[in-house]
Amino acid sequence: MAVLTGNSMVRLTCGSILVLFLGVVLGAQLHASELITDRAGEYRVKAAFIYNFMAFTQWPELTGQTLNLCIYGKDHFGEEIDELETKTINRLVIHVSRLASLEKVNGCQVLFISQSEAGQIPGILDKLHELAILTISDNPNAASKGIMINMSLIENKIKFEINLKSARLAKLSISARLLQLASRVYQ
Amino acid sequence: MLSLLKFLILIVIFFAAGNAVAVNKSVEGALFDLSIEDLMQIEVTTVSRRSQKLSEVPSAVFVITQEDIQRSGATSIPDALRMAPGVQVERVSTDKWAVSIRGFNGVYANKLQVLMDGRSVYNPMFAGVQWEQQDTLLEDIERIEVIRGPAAAVWGANAVNGVINIITKQAADTQGSLLTAGGGSFEQGFFGARYGGKINEATPFRFYAKGFTRDRLTSTTGDNIHNQWHSARGGFRLDHTRGIDQFTLQGDIFYNAHGDTVDRSQLNLPGIPQNGSRGHNEGGNIRLRWDRVYSEQSAIMLQIYYDRNRYRLVPIGDSDAESFDVDFQHRLNFLEKHSVTWGLNYRLYHNTVFDSVISQFTPREQTNHQFGAFLRDEISLLPERLMLTIGTRLDHNDFSGLEVQPNARLMWTPNSSNSVWMSISRAVRIPSRAEQDVTAVVQQIQGLPGFPILPVPILATITGTNNFGSEKLIAYEVGYRHQITPRASVDIAGFVNDYSQLRDFSFGALSAGVGLPGQIRIPVTANNNASALTYGLEVSADWKPLNQWRLQASYSYLNMDIDSSELVKQLDPTTGGADKVAPQHRLSFRSNYDFSEKLQLNLWLRYVSKIAFYNIPDYVTMDARFSFKPVKHVELFLMGQNLFSQNHREFVSDTIPTLPGVIPRGIYAGVQWRF
Numbered sequence: 129m130a131v132l133t134g135n136s137m138v139r140l141t142c143g144s145i146l147v148l149f150l151g152v153v154l155g156a157q158l159h160a161s162e163l164i165t166d167r168a169g170e171y172r173v174k175a176a177f178i179y180n181f182m183a184f185t186q187w188p189e190l191t192g193q194t195l196n197l198c199i200y201g202k203d204h205f206g207e208e209i210d211e212l213e214t215k216t217i218n219r220l221v222i223h224v225s226r227l228a229s230l231e232k233v234n235g236c237q238v239l240f241i242s243q244s245e246a247g248q249i250p251g252i253l254d255k256l257h258e259l260a261i262l263t264i265s266d267n268p269n270a271a272s273k274g275i276m277i278n279m280s281l282i283e284n285k286i287k288f289e290i291n292l293k294s295a296r297l298a299k300l301s302i303s304a305r306l307l308q309l310a311s312r313v314y315q
Numbered sequence: 316m317l318s319l320l321k322f323l324i325l326i327v328i329f330f331a332a333g334n335a336v337a338v339n340k341s342v343e344g345a346l347f348d349l350s351i352e353d354l355m356q357i358e359v360t361t362v363s364r365r366s367q368k369l370s371e372v373p374s375a376v377f378v379i380t381q382e383d384i385q386r387s388g389a390t391s392i393p394d395a396l397r398m399a400p401g402v403q404v405e406r407v408s409t410d411k412w413a414v415s416i417r418g419f420n421g422v423y424a425n426k427l428q429v430l431m432d433g434r435s436v437y438n439p440m441f442a443g444v445q446w447e448q449q450d451t452l453l454e455d456i457e458r459i460e461v462i463r464g465p466a467a468a469v470w471g472a473n474a475v476n477g478v479i480n481i482i483t484k485q486a487a488d489t490q491g492s493l494l495t496a497g498g499g500s501f502e503q504g505f506f507g508a509r510y511g512g513k514i515n516e517a518t519p520f521r522f523y524a525k526g527f528t529r530d531r532l533t534s535t536t537g538d539n540i541h542n543q544w545h546s547a548r549g550g551f552r553l554d555h556t557r558g559i560d561q562f563t564l565q566g567d568i569f570y571n572a573h574g575d576t577v578d579r580s581q582l583n584l585p586g587i588p589q590n591g592s593r594g595h596n597e598g599g600n601i602r603l604r605w606d607r608v609y610s611e612q613s614a615i616m617l618q619i620y621y622d623r624n625r626y627r628l629v630p631i632g633d634s635d636a637e638s639f640d641v642d643f644q645h646r647l648n649f650l651e652k653h654s655v656t657w658g659l660n661y662r663l664y665h666n667t668v669f670d671s672v673i674s675q676f677t678p679r680e681q682t683n684h685q686f687g688a689f690l691r692d693e694i695s696l697l698p699e700r701l702m703l704t705i706g707t708r709l710d711h712n713d714f715s716g717l718e719v720q721p722n723a724r725l726m727w728t729p730n731s732s733n734s735v736w737m738s739i740s741r742a743v744r745i746p747s748r749a750e751q752d753v754t755a756v757v758q759q760i761q762g763l764p765g766f767p768i769l770p771v772p773i774l775a776t777i778t779g780t781n782n783f784g785s786e787k788l789i790a791y792e793v794g795y796r797h798q799i800t801p802r803a804s805v806d807i808a809g810f811v812n813d814y815s816q817l818r819d820f821s822f823g824a825l826s827a828g829v830g831l832p833g834q835i836r837i838p839v840t841a842n843n844n845a846s847a848l849t850y851g852l853e854v855s856a857d858w859k860p861l862n863q864w865r866l867q868a869s870y871s872y873l874n875m876d877i878d879s880s881e882l883v884k885q886l887d888p889t890t891g892g893a894d895k896v897a898p899q900h901r902l903s904f905r906s907n908y909d910f911s912e913k914l915q916l917n918l919w920l921r922y923v924s925k926i927a928f929y930n931i932p933d934y935v936t937m938d939a940r941f942s943f944k945p946v947k948h949v950e951l952f953l954m955g956q957n958l959f960s961q962n963h964r965e966f967v968s969d970t971i972p973t974l975p976g977v978i979p980r981g982i983y984a985g986v987q988w989r990f
Contacts, residue, residue, distance in 0.1 A: 172346055172801070173346060173354060175346075175347075176346040176347050176349060176354050177351070177354055179347050180350075180351040180354065184351075202698075202699065203699075206730070206731040207731075211347065212347070215347060246610060247610045247612075285355060285356070286354070286355065287355070305351075306351070309351060309352065309355065
């Protein structure tokens with residue numbers, strides 16, 4: 129073997145350390161779990177909350193075979209929320225769709241309004257006027273503006289507020305268990 | 316070489332230990348199976364959420380969080396900065412650090428902009444940051460954002476190699492009382508206290524006070540450097556929210572007593588004390604900020620601050636400086652696809668530098684004005700996939716006139732777990748007042764080729780000149796981020812920096828010293844004849860093999876080629892010889908392990924390759940912090956600093972030759988109580 133100079137030896141060693149680091153990081157794929165450290169993760173948790181919100185809500189009359197969850201505005205959930213389609217609530221299959229406009233909102237049972245549409249909330253709620261659609265968002269003060277369930281990140285944990293008045297106007301019934309857990313309920 | 320092997324072996328041990336305990340936990344998708352009560356207990360760290368927002372920024376960004384600082388056991392901001400890749404932090408003395416990004420390090424590293432809560436702490440008198448003055452209650456720091464590469468298009472001149480933003484928590488996040496105290500060998504004693512309360516729901520506030528004493532260092536030859544450091548500091552923050560408006564009033568005052576010893580073998584002037592000298596510096600600042608948020612896309616910000624500091628350590632420095640700054644920013648959405656931010660800035664500097672045997676400023680007192688304006692447009696070329704950011708900043712200063720600093724950045728996010736970015740940017744480092752106004756004896760030259768051999772030393776005397784202009788950089792950067800799993804991510808950035816018109820020196824004719832017999836002086840004048848090409852790579856990785864175990868690693872490689880006059884290459888570590896001052900390799904490896912909610916062990920291993928200019932060999936060292944929470948709200952901690960290196964050298968003071976110290980191993984213990 130050729131004699132390595134000090135410099136190339138250092139490079140070689142550094143190179144191997146780098147490989148080690150990368151190896152470790154790639155190896156990490158084997159250990160996946162529920163740790164939440166990034167924005168995508170935050171939305172994975174929010175998606176799980178939405179699943180629960182849907183499970184604790186009763187619609188006045190459901191005609192179809194599916195519960196349609198519509199996302200309006202910039203989609204921060206990514207593919208994660210599509211996993212909901214493997215779930216059922218009261219034997220109804222969940223269907224996730226992204227809305228480019230509100231024209232087809234009539235087909236939605238749940239409407240998630242993204243942060244990108246924060247400024248449009250009053251207008252959107254006007255359009256929905258008392259349709260039996262569960263409105264959910266994660267915008268500051270959105271529940272006070274009439275959104276039925278609003279999530280916010282407080283001290284690293286997700287809290288939610290419920291606007292019961294809006295839900296009643298839309299003839300939706302939200303379970304008492306959810307109401308108990310809400311950080312605030314607008315009557 | 317040996318130290319590197321040691322480092323490698325230790326890492327392997329870390330992993331071996333880790334793999335022994337690593338077991339597969341639950342699989343993805345399990346979130347949907349959790350009850351809503353369980354979901355409400357899941358922590359989503361705000362810090363990473365913010366850093367994720369930062370990671371949408373197309374530049375090399377690293378965020379040091381409050382948790383990182385706390386677990387590292389760092390007792391100062393510069394020590395905490397060692398966690399960031401690409402950042403070179405070397406302790407020069409008890410109270411002095413040399414901190415730079417991507418090379419050109421020095422006690423007055425002049426290509427790095429540093430802000431504390433939006434207040435620039437870059438000293439335009441000497442062009443650099445006096446790190447001993449930049450402190451706060453470390454528990455109140457929310458995060459430190461380290462941006463590598465030019466950020467001048469937003470932050471203005473001198474943000475050439477990077478920007479460090481130190482951001483403290485809002486008053487609402489520091490409610491309640493905190494008391495901490497402890498002591499040890501090098502950290503001889505420290506205390507910190509904070510109280511946070513509310514005037515009313517919309518008006519939270521906090522007060523803090525802290526103090527410490529750190530031991531003196533000994534020089535490489537065993538001499539006392541007389542640099543024991545006593546520091547006291549206090550401050551407050553008051554936030555007020557009213558509708559869409561938020562106001563912040565914040566202020567600090569500090570006092571440092573410190574000392575240093577000029578190396579008389581390098582500079583032996585009459586008037587330089589034999590046994591070192593003691594001095595003090597003190598200062599304060601007050602800042603008012605007003606934010607009005609119309610929507611997520613539209614907001615305005617107005618900030619005003621005043622900062623003053625007095626520095627007196629005869630004969631090294633004796634000055635009085637104040638600055639006043641007004642900053643305005645407006646963000647708005649424009650034609651749907653454009654998010655535009657523009658801003659205006661005015662800064663006033665007023666300072667007086669008193670004569671010493673080493674240096675004299677002419678004029679002694681000066682006021683300088685600086686005006687800046689910037690415009691940045693983030694254009695979404697393909698929604699959520701392709702983002703182009705273009706912007707420029709115009710600055711006018713009294714030393715080099717108008718400076719234009721544009722940049723263009725492109726970010727491609729093919730999916731939520733991958734992003735690629737690239738950028739081209741221009742930035743300048745404007746001349747300092749010292750470079751124009753100083754006359755300073757900086758070094759004795761003896762026995763250097765090109766100089767006559769004389770019985771008396773030749774005193775190199777830097778003479779300021781108006782002909783020295785700004786130093787320029789055009790930087791090309793590229794980066795890649797990959798979220799491998801929710802538990803593991805990697806961030807890679809590479810750069811090529813093309814510097815032109817860097818500082819070089821020319822030597823004048825020998826002359827007999829004025830007033831002092833037996834001295835021969837040679838005037839040294841700065842010019843812009845040097846240039847440099849540097850390139851490098853930084854990799855950082857973050858992995859949580861277990862919920863209770865987190866590993867963070869970073870590696871930085873830097874290569875510098877400098878073109879300057881031969882003599883300056885040997886004499887000037889700040890520019891001409893900067894290639895031999897920058898360690899080529901730097902590694903950091905952190906392991907944070909929670910045995911239980913009560914017991915934590917945090918280990919931090921570092922390797923830095925050699926600094927040839929100062930004949931400093933490479934070193935490997937480790938900090939370890941053991942923390943025990945016997946009851947809720949009380950934490951006992953035991954910290955070992957530099958465990959693998961009793962008395963290693965990190966750096967040597969440039970500009971003014973003071974005795975270099977060796978960094979000792981240190982042990983300290985303490986307690987923290989929150990209520």
